[in-house]
Amino acid sequence: MASRKFDIDRIFQALGDPTRRALLEKLGDGPVSVSRLAEPLAISLAAVVQHLQVLEESGLVKTAKSGRVRTCSIDPDGLAVAMQWLGDRRSSWARALDRLGDLLEEET
Amino acid sequence: MASRKFDIDRIFQALGDPTRRALLEKLGDGPVSVSRLAEPLAISLAAVVQHLQVLEESGLVKTAKSGRVRTCSIDPDGLAVAMQWLGDRRSSWARALDRLGDLLEEET
DNA sequence: TCAATACTTAAGTATTTGCTTGACAATCCA
């Protein structure tokens, strides 16, 4: 378990693409096959597979092949890492803003 | 202000680079000038400025120039958008996130 | 005034990314 290398780079980079976020949202409804994931998208199946590889390597998606069908599902671990990173920094960022005071209040 | 379009793509992409995250972490201690931000990094000042432009365009950082010094600070808005996106989806992914607790305990 | 400071801008380059097409499995089922 502890040997998992969660690469925060890969996670945020994976989230930084609209197609991949669309895949994640679809997977939020439950496991889906590759071709059904690709169906509503205006790109080739191969491109979808490449996006899925990025998502899987980042720990945001899990896949398993059964027969000729590869079924994809949300992997909570990558998402957890992303949320934790943001959450950990929220407090220190809030403190930074406190120090800032009304310095930047000129912004309307 | 409300007219500002927060581009979730830009935000996550900005977070997907280790140098930019390092800049954000430094800014968590409070506002810093460009050259002081660049100081500990092994890249040119121009490269740092380019990273800062990405951060500013994504809404994660604000900058203001006073005299010849540009002072950079955290902008909470971009962070809020990122956390909101993850948070909004957390519910639909709740089942998958059952293992979140385990992960948070082992991640350092 | 004039040199140092603190960026700023532009142009160039190597690598990565997001996609394509086309050929190739592997599996299912009529």
Add this chain to the structure above:
DNA sequence: TGGATTGTCAAGCAAATACTTAAGTATTGA
């Protein structure tokens, strides 16, 4: 069996990215 389904793999390409260096501009302060 054999054709349709479902995915895999590899090569290639255009655009974006993350830098670089070099030459500016604007400000400060002795």
